[in-house]
Amino acid sequence: xxxxxxSGGGVVQAGESLRLxxxxxxxxxxxxxxxxxxxxxxxxxxxxxxxSRNSISTAYADSLKGRxxxxxxxxxxxxxxxxxxxxxxxxxxxxxxxxxxxxxxxxLEDDYNYWGQGAQVTVSS
Numbered sequence: 001x002x003x004x005x006x007s008g009g010g011v012v013q014a015g016e017s018l019r020l021x022x023x024x025x026x027x028x029x030x031x032x033x034x035x036x037x038x039x040x041x042x043x044x045x046x047x048x049x050x051x052s053r054n055s056i057s058t059a060y061a062d063s064l065k066g067r068x069x070x071x072x073x074x075x076x077x078x079x080x081x082x083x084x085x086x087x088x089x090x091x092x093x094x095x096x097x098x099x100x101x102x103x104x105x106x107x108l109e110d111d112y113n114y115w116g117q118g119a120q121v122t123v124s125s
Contacts, residue, residue: 002026002114004096009119012086020081020119022096029077033099035112036070036081038092038121045095047107049081057105086123093118 003025012018024034035050049070050059058070069082079096097112106112 002028002098004098004114004116006094006096006116006119009094009121011122011124014087014123014125016086016123017082017084018086018121019083020094020096020121022079022081022116024077024079024096024098026077026098026114028101029098030074031101033103033105033111034070034072034079035097035099035106036079036094037097037109037112038090038094039118040089040092043092045109047109048094050105050107051079052105053102059105059107061107083121086121088123088125091121091123093120095119 005023008020031053036048037045038048039045051070051072067085072079095118096116098114
């Protein structure tokens with residue numbers, strides 16, 4: 001069974017930073033691609049960032065490059081999303097997700113089979 005739990009959400013002011021963490025209880029953590037998605041109020045869920053099973057490859061939404069950084073940590077089976085220079089339009093529920101084993105890095109929601117419950121991030125102006 002795969003279980004993902006996000007933490008680190010909260011309310012910050014524009015320009016500040018926030019770090020989200022996702023704890024993954026999974027026997028396939030080290031051989032699966034992991035990612036972050038987000039869903040803003042009234043909008044569809046969108047891709048944020050992904051990292052390959054060996055951490056060699058990463059992918060980011062074009063609009064977020066340079067501000068957000070994804071990382072994974074084998075010792076405690078977590079991934080993190082460092083978010084800098086936050087803006088009000090970054091306000092959303094942020095979800096972590098995992099693919100089935102051995103799947104390549106992807107920006108497509110349908111390629112991820114396991115999801116966390118989400119963490120709210122609110123950026124005030």
